[in-house]
Amino acid sequence: MKEKLVVIGAGMASGRMLEELFKLSPDAYDVTLFGAEPRGNYNRIMLSPVLSGEKTYDEIVTHDAEWYATHNVTCRFGEAVTGIDRARKVVVTAAGETPYDKLVIATGSAPFIIPVEGKDLPGVITYRDLDDTNAMITAAEKGGKAVVIGGGLLGLEAAAGLKERGMHVTVLHLMGHVMERQLDESAGFLLRRDLEKRGIKVMCRASTAAILGKDRVEGVLLEDNIGVEADLVVMAVGIRPETRLANNAGLEVARGIEVNAQMQTSDPDIFAVGECVEFDGHLFGLVAPLYDQAKVLAQTLVGSPAAFVVKELSTKLKVTGCDLFSAGDFADADGREDIVFRDPARGVYKRLVLQDDQIVGAVMYGDTADSNWFFGLIRDGEDISEMRDTLIFGPSFQGGSPQDPMAAVAALPPDAEICGCNGICKGEIVEAIENGATDLSAVRAVTKASGSCGTCTGLVEQVLAVTLGDDFVIPAAQPMCGCTDMTHEDVRRLIKSQELKSMPAVWQELGWKTSCGCHVCRPALNFYLLADWPLDYQDDPQSRFVNERKHANIQKDGTFSVVPRMWGGITNPDELRAIADAAEKYNVPTVKVTGGQRIDLLGVKGEDLPYIWADLNKAGLVSGHAYSKGLRTVKTCVGTDHCRFGTQDSTGLGIKLEKVLWGSWTPHKLKLAVSGCPRNCAEATCKDIGVVCVDSGYQIGIGGAAGMDVKETELLCQVDTEEEAIEVVMAVTQAYREGGKYLDRIYKWMAKVGLDWIRATVVDDLDSRRALVERFELSQSIYRKDPWAEHARDKAEIYAPLANLTLEAAE
Amino acid sequence: MSWIDIGALDDIPARGARVVKTVHGCVAVFRTGADEVFALENACPHKAGPLAEGIVHGKAVTCPLHNWVISLETGLAQDADEGQVSTYPAKVEGGRILLDAHRLKARTAA
Ligand code: SRM
Ligand SMILES: Cc1cc2nc3c(=O)[nH]c(=O)nc-3n(C[C@H](O)[C@H](O)[C@H](O)COP(=O)(O)OP(=O)(O)OC[C@H]3O[C@@H](n4cnc5c(N)ncnc54)[C@H](O)[C@@H]3O)c2cc1C
Ligand code: SF4
Ligand code: FES
Numbered sequence: 026m027k028e029k030l031v032v033i034g035a036g037m038a039s040g041r042m043l044e045e046l047f048k049l050s051p052d053a054y055d056v057t058l059f060g061a062e063p064r065g066n067y068n069r070i071m072l073s074p075v076l077s078g079e080k081t082y083d084e085i086v087t088h089d090a091e092w093y094a095t096h097n098v099t100c101r102f103g104e105a106v107t108g109i110d111r112a113r114k115v116v117v118t119a120a121g122e123t124p125y126d127k128l129v130i131a132t133g134s135a136p137f138i139i140p141v142e143g144k145d146l147p148g149v150i151t152y153r154d155l156d157d158t159n160a161m162i163t164a165a166e167k168g169g170k171a172v173v174i175g176g177g178l179l180g181l182e183a184a185a186g187l188k189e190r191g192m193h194v195t196v197l198h199l200m201g202h203v204m205e206r207q208l209d210e211s212a213g214f215l216l217r218r219d220l221e222k223r224g225i226k227v228m229c230r231a232s233t234a235a236i237l238g239k240d241r242v243e244g245v246l247l248e249d250n251i252g253v254e255a256d257l258v259v260m261a262v263g264i265r266p267e268t269r270l271a272n273n274a275g276l277e278v279a280r281g282i283e284v285n286a287q288m289q290t291s292d293p294d295i296f297a298v299g300e301c302v303e304f305d306g307h308l309f310g311l312v313a314p315l316y317d318q319a320k321v322l323a324q325t326l327v328g329s330p331a332a333f334v335v336k337e338l339s340t341k342l343k344v345t346g347c348d349l350f351s352a353g354d355f356a357d358a359d360g361r362e363d364i365v366f367r368d369p370a371r372g373v374y375k376r377l378v379l380q381d382d383q384i385v386g387a388v389m390y391g392d393t394a395d396s397n398w399f400f401g402l403i404r405d406g407e408d409i410s411e412m413r414d415t416l417i418f419g420p421s422f423q424g425g426s427p428q429d430p431m432a433a434v435a436a437l438p439p440d441a442e443i444c445g446c447n448g449i450c451k452g453e454i455v456e457a458i459e460n461g462a463t464d465l466s467a468v469r470a471v472t473k474a475s476g477s478c479g480t481c482t483g484l485v486e487q488v489l490a491v492t493l494g495d496d497f498v499i500p501a502a503q504p505m506c507g508c509t510d511m512t513h514e515d516v517r518r519l520i521k522s523q524e525l526k527s528m529p530a531v532w533q534e535l536g537w538k539t540s541c542g543c544h545v546c547r548p549a550l551n552f553y554l555l556a557d558w559p560l561d562y563q564d565d566p567q568s569r570f571v572n573e574r575k576h577a578n579i580q581k582d583g584t585f586s587v588v589p590r591m592w593g594g595i596t597n598p599d600e601l602r603a604i605a606d607a608a609e610k611y612n613v614p615t616v617k618v619t620g621g622q623r624i625d626l627l628g629v630k631g632e633d634l635p636y637i638w639a640d641l642n643k644a645g646l647v648s649g650h651a652y653s654k655g656l657r658t659v660k661t662c663v664g665t666d667h668c669r670f671g672t673q674d675s676t677g678l679g680i681k682l683e684k685v686l687w688g689s690w691t692p693h694k695l696k697l698a699v700s701g702c703p704r705n706c707a708e709a710t711c712k713d714i715g716v717v718c719v720d721s722g723y724q725i726g727i728g729g730a731a732g733m734d735v736k737e738t739e740l741l742c743q744v745d746t747e748e749e750a751i752e753v754v755m756a757v758t759q760a761y762r763e764g765g766k767y768l769d770r771i772y773k774w775m776a777k778v779g780l781d782w783i784r785a786t787v788v789d790d791l792d793s794r795r796a797l798v799e800r801f802e803l804s805q806s807i808y809r810k811d812p813w814a815e816h817a818r819d820k821a822e823i824y825a826p827l828a829n830l831t832l833e834a835a836e
Numbered sequence: 837m838s839w840i841d842i843g844a845l846d847d848i849p850a851r852g853a854r855v856v857k858t859v860h861g862c863v864a865v866f867r868t869g870a871d872e873v874f875a876l877e878n879a880c881p882h883k884a885g886p887l888a889e890g891i892v893h894g895k896a897v898t899c900p901l902h903n904w905v906i907s908l909e910t911g912l913a914q915d916a917d918e919g920q921v922s923t924y925p926a927k928v929e930g931g932r933i934l935l936d937a938h939r940l941k942a943r944t945a946a
Contacts, residue, residue, distance in 0.1 A: 539893065539894055540869060540870070540894050541851065541869040541893055541894060542893055543891075543893045543894075543898070543905075544890070544891040544893060544898035544903065544905075547891060547893065548891075566849070566852075567850065567852050567891070567892065568891070569891075570891065570900065571889040571890070571900040574889075575889070579886075579889060579900055579901070581883070581901065583884075583885070583886040583889075631889075822847075823849075823854070826854065826855045826856060826857045826862070827842055827843045827847055827848065827854035827855065827856050827865060827933075828842040828843055828856045828857070829856075829857045830840075830842075830856060830857060830858045830859075830937075830940060831857050831858060831859050
């Protein structure tokens with residue numbers, strides 16, 4: 026007869042423990058697994074990516090029905106254990122009693138709920154399991170305001186996820202800086218600044234007095250009588266071990282269930298594992314030590330000797346773009362010294378705490394590339410006196426080896442930890458690779474490295490590359506061009522975060538492989554720089570495609586076309602006369618009405634451009650930017666001026682929009698239209714931004730196109746007034762300029778950030794809308810002017826040949 | 837060689853070009869980011885695109901019509917493209933750009 030093993034709690038610790046157990050001895054026990062949640066084991070730490078939308082629940086399931094069946098696990102999910110009768114060796118649930126020979130308690134922990142008025146109102150949730158996560162996702166669908174109480178790891182991941190889903194998020198934190206358990210003040214400051222940059226409001230020293238609301242939550246009241254509105258409150262102030270069952274059963278419990286190094290409780294047949302335990306005065310809140318416990322317990326259960334030891338831990342935050350690392354003890358104390366490195370412009374901060382020639386703590390923000398190396402030094406208590414002078418610069422500066430991340434990984438010793446969650450060292454990965462695991466998923470399957478939170482994926486790939494040599498190519502995201510390995514997104518993020526304000530600064534700081542870029546990256550960099558730093562950056566004509574450099578479209582025979590602006594498609598006899606005169610004077614072979622409601626003069630000689638422009642300028646005609654990655658045309662219909670169906674002055678609004686937006690540079694071309702009624706004669710529903718006037722106001726749609734892809738706009742919002750319509754159009758244009766990848770039209774950008782995010786940013790959040798409009802206006806103070814007039818006046822000579830040798834040669 | 841002065845280095849923007857008219861057509865005179873000058877026939881080997889209107893990077897120019905990359909030193913099309921344009925001796929002295937008049941006149945024969 027097999028012994029009966031009953032496990033209470035289907036969480037991360039018990040899942041791992043069962044795996045280890047079946048590995049050691051597949052048939053030692055008849056296993057029954059109780060779980061209060063109506064589902065099996067999943068990767069709890071990946072709830073944050075589920076919340077932010079980067080992953081789905083299915084992707085984070087660790088054990089499925091098939092696995093339980095294969096190992097004959099009797100699953101009792103959705104069934105909470107309510108009591109343990111140690112005398113009769115049974116556990117009790119609503120359905121009855123289940124006998125055990127050996128019992129494992131793996132009940133994890135319960136979120137701590139601050140005992141204030143209103144804590145039970147609907148709309149107040151904690152962050153622990155999938156139901157909580159789904160509750161937040163559902164709440165976020167309605168938009169509105171969220172308050173997260175608690176600025177620790179969990180609270181900040183919740184805040185970032187809710188923000189990602191389009192809510193307005195405020196974090197209330199009791200202490201002076203966020204994540205104070207893991208970060209010192211300086212790193213806390215940088216993290217807070219990064220969170221605020223992404224629109225999350227952070228209030229420190231904020232002590233919650235009450236949660237307000239009648240039928241559901243409406244706000245949070247702070248001790249100093251400040252009120253914060255809220256449609257959703259997430260409490261993430263801490264956890265405490267779930268010990269109720271153990272307590273009632275009379276087991277020894279301090280803060281957690283007390284266990285010895287074999288994970289045995291005060292009852293020899295009862296074991297405990299995971300966050301519910303206390304060992305040698307320690308409590309646990311991260312998975313790495315739980316996995317060690319799971320391994321030890323599995324061995325104990327099959328009678329092998331094993332002992333759990335507490336190891337040094339490190340922390341990372343799973344919020345994209347907030348790179349932080351912390352390990353060890355970094356409190357100030359006698360006999361401790363600091364080495365600090367700061368690069369304020371890059372937002373980089375590194376601090377090492379030394380004692381007796383060893384590193385005892387490390388905090389890093391903004392650049393955590395070397396964190397594993399430092400963590401190894403802390404864990405191994407390495408003597409660092411020899412390299413103290415250059416220590417802070419990381420492994421690449423020790424012993425003069427080149428500053429190459431691959432070299433750094435190659436230099437790691439076999440026992441250097443690569444995957445913190447699973448405690449996997451480089452040596453184990455190398456061994457797996459040598460045994461035939463030649464890609465990431467194979468390594469993950471064999472070792473579990475990078476299988477949990479995933480932040481070490483890059484490192485694992487580097488180990489693969491170092492071990493396999495040329496046989497492994499790191500699957501890189503599409504780089505911008507051959508001059509760099511970075512993607513557009515990386516480059517754009519670094520231009521902002523490192524405050525790179527010139528082309529040479531980008532080449533230098535981001536390690537361009539060529540002396541001065543190429544025709545692919547230079548136009549993109551020029552756009553990013555002028556969009557991000559309108560006042561500081563000087564537009565570089567030499568980095569522009571000829572059309573934008575010469576403000577005309579080049580033709581296949583090297584001549585140019587000239588398209589003056591006709592605001593909203595309206596012209597008059599004077600303008601038409603000036604165009605006719607110019608066409609005659611400069612022998613323009615073709616005069617054509619364009620698809621954008623204006624007139625094109627095709628076939629103008631390059632050297633005539635400044636002169637034809639000067640002539641057109643005299644009649645008030647300015648550049649139509651028919652050549653630009655910027656505002657092209659605003660097409661309009663006749664609207665209320667003449668049409669029997671017109672509901673609003675579509676022509677007037679179109680002209681106003683064109684006057685506001687002209688001259689602005691955008692990632693790709695930007696075309697607008699305004700139709701006077703839903704008959705839509707201006708074809709507004711296939712423009713990048715299209716306005717359809719209706720009786721009750723203005724419907725603004727975005728993301729249309731009618732080029733290589735034909736796309737219908739999606740409704741962004743409806744507004745009541747022209748003023749508001751103009752404001753929303755400016756704001757969405759600015760958001761697109763700030764975030765769009767070069768050569769992505771609005772519909773492609775929209776597919777990446779999501780219409781919901783755009784709506785939240787430019788429509789719902791009035792502060793954010795106003796800020797976008799302000800930044801747009803600031804940029805337009807430089808760029809809203811006629812380049813033709815400028816070039817005709819100041820730069821005419823560059824359109825002429827440098828020298829004319831035809832006369833000499835004729836002699 | 838008979839060097840003739842065709843203008844000041846500063847008449848051409850760094851990473852830019854200007855053309856010089858000859859009886860046989862235009863010659864493009866390039867200035868690189870490192871202030872070297874090169875003179876090439878202003879007609880891409882592909883479909884005669886005006887190279888002087890291209891983006892200059894390193895010692896190469898990208899044709900504005902279909903993005904062929906042409907070496908300023910050899911006139912050869914780079915990468916997978918095949919073709920070559922004529923190159924002409926050019927140098928900078930005392931901030932002035934000098935071309936070889938002899939070669940420019942004998943252009944068709946080159
Ligand atoms: C002149 C004009 C055709 C005409 O005779 O009507 C025209 C001419 C050119 N279009 Fe266009 N497009 C013209 C209206 C359009 C329209 C219709 C519209 O705007 O209502 C479209 C489809 C709508 C749209 O953009 O969604 C259009 C979709 C394109 C595309 C495809 C864009 C896409 O995202 O798929 C390109 C290629 C590109 O931009 O990369 C393009 C590119 C071009 C270029 C600039 C090609 C080039 O790089 O040399 C053409 C310049 C011709 C020349 O030698 O001057 N043109 N082009 C129209 C100028 C409108 C204006 O007044 O500014
Ligand atoms: C959102 C989030 C993000 C996190 N991120 C990280 C991270 O990045 N890195 C990291 O190291 N750690 C992270 N953690 C912590 C990590 O998830 C926990 O340390 C780990 O899940 C604890 O494992 P456990 O098995 O002890 O408890 P749990 O995984 O919580 O499992 C306990 C299970 O027992 C069940 N249970 C409780 N009582 C009963 C009962 N009476 N009867 C039946 N079932 C019961 C519970 O419902 C639960 O399913 C995160 C946690 C959360 C919530
Ligand atoms: S959309 Fe057509 S019907 Fe409506 S106002 Fe314009 S022209 Fe008239
Ligand atoms: S003409 Fe130069 S690339 Fe086609």
